[in-house]
Amino acid sequence: MPVITVAAVIPLFNGAAFIREALESVFAQSEPPNEIIVVDDGSTDNGAAVVEELAKTHPVVLLRKANGGQSSARNLAIQNCQSSHIALLDQDDAWYPEHLAILKRPFERASPTDRLALVYGNLDHVDVTGQMVAHSCLDIFSTKHPRTTLEQCIGQDMFILPGASLIDRKVILEAGRFDEQLSGYEDDDLFLRIFRRGYRSTYIDQPVTRWRIHSSSTSYSMKMAVSRMIYYRKLKGMFPNEPRLHTHWLRDLIAPRFFRSTIQDFIGGSRLGDVPRMERTWADIQEIASELPRRPRKRIRRVAPIINLTYRGRFANIARLLLRYAASRRK
Known part of the structure; x- marks a missing residue:
């Protein structure tokens, strides 16, 4: 032993x-x-x-x-x-x-x-x-x-x-x-x-x-949001799509994972009226969305102009609803 x-x-x-x-x-x-x-x-x-x-x-x-x-x-x-x-x-x-x-x-x-x-x-x-x-x-x-x-x-x-x-x-x-x-x-x-x-x-x-878990936990800090994107980009470099092998690590696994978590972070910031957090995560969402499968990528492109107009003010609930729609699995 x-x-x-x-x-x-x-x-x-x-x-x-x-x-x-x-x-x-x-x-x-x-x-x-x-x-x-x-x-x-x-x-x-x-x-x-x-x-x-x-x-x-x-x-x-x-x-x-x-x-x-x-x-x-x-x-x-x-x-x-x-x-x-x-x-x-x-x-x-x-x-x-x-x-x-x-x-x-x-x-x-x-x-x-x-x-x-x-x-x-x-x-x-x-x-x-x-x-x-x-x-x-x-x-x-x-x-x-x-x-x-x-x-x-x-x-x-x-x-x-x-x-x-x-x-x-x-x-x-x-x-x-x-x-x-x-x-x-x-x-x-x-x-x-x-x-x-x-x-x-x-x-x-x-x-x-x-x-x-409490409000001061690292999970709820801006450092976590920054770190999330550092790790996303790291994984993106490590596991690119490999179409010849019929494997799409980035498109089917990595981008959807971080897309979901970043949207949840945006929604949390919206409910608190935390505009800097919303601005940060909205920029991250758009970066990640470019690597998503076709349907969710098109949904984000479709709703982005409205989200840009609504998320900073009293109509932030509209942005939340649109992002939930973009993250849904509906066809």
């Missing part, structure tokens, strides 16, 4: 409200990690002071760096740890006590020929106060786990949450670590590169993490 050592890696940026709960969930593990590394990514609140206080009584290493984003913070910790495996945790999430014990088992049973690189589990969704929203929330999405095809990896979001995963460190280094240009989709990007190298993953259909 291989010996599995684990480094718990937590990026910290202005997370004073949550970091104590996150770290206490690490301390409470039935099988504790071998290392606990928190990377303060240029915080301006007292989150780092909370970590320093806890480090007086627990084996926590606090690294500090100028603000560069979650990817760079994770990379710094991965580069400076000694363990064989990396357990990621976001500052506003928390592990259940058996988290590491459950995720380690498949690695302990695996042989080198299995090429197992990633084990991940389900999650419970909680709100900003930690109250339950949904048990086993990955069950809500009609997606197959674990990912076994390229189509599953690029045609929809991976839904492999870093905070519910345990990853072979040497495979992360081989795959090139997290892309520091990305402040969203960086996990999908890394897991895709791991998959493309022929490594395998195992899914545990049991909640191992409490996943907190």
Whole structure:
């Protein structure tokens, strides 16, 4: 049985409200990690002071760096740890006590020929106060786990949450670590590169993490919108259409995936009256639409003049309806 050592890696940026709960969930593990590394990514609140206080009584290493984003913070910790495996945790999430014990088992049973690189589990969704929203929330999405095809990896979001995963460190280094240009989709990007190298993953259909979603989450930030388009363009370059092979990665999988998510972002901004967000996402929608299959591409071209006239003002609801029409599957 291989010996599995684990480094718990937590990026910290202005997370004073949550970091104590996150770290206490690490301390409470039935099988504790071998290392606990928190990377303060240029915080301006007292989150780092909370970590320093806890480090007086627990084996926590606090690294500090100028603000560069979650990817760079994770990379710094991965580069400076000694363990064989990396357990990621976001500052506003928390592990259940058996988290590491459950995720380690498949690695302990695996042989080198299995090429197992990633084990991940389900999650419970909680709100900003930690109250339950949904048990086993990955069950809500009609997606197959674990990912076994390229189509599953690029045609929809991976839904492999870093905070519910345990990853072979040497495979992360081989795959090139997290892309520091990305402040969203960086996990999908890394897991895709791991998959493309022929490594395998195992899914545990049991909640191992409490996943907190709130208005300050990265998912709702402008950084996420910028990162989404960086990742879209990256995939566009990696997987162009190949008509001679009757394969259209970009047209049939990548563009529809990002078209749907960008429209949802536009609608969210419209409901909040967030004009800069709407302007950004409308420009992104038009860029992505040029790569869509013929019917939705024509629908966007048809409604674009009206959307241009309505989305900034009190008739934004018209723009929302037109975009829903453009994204529909009707013929």
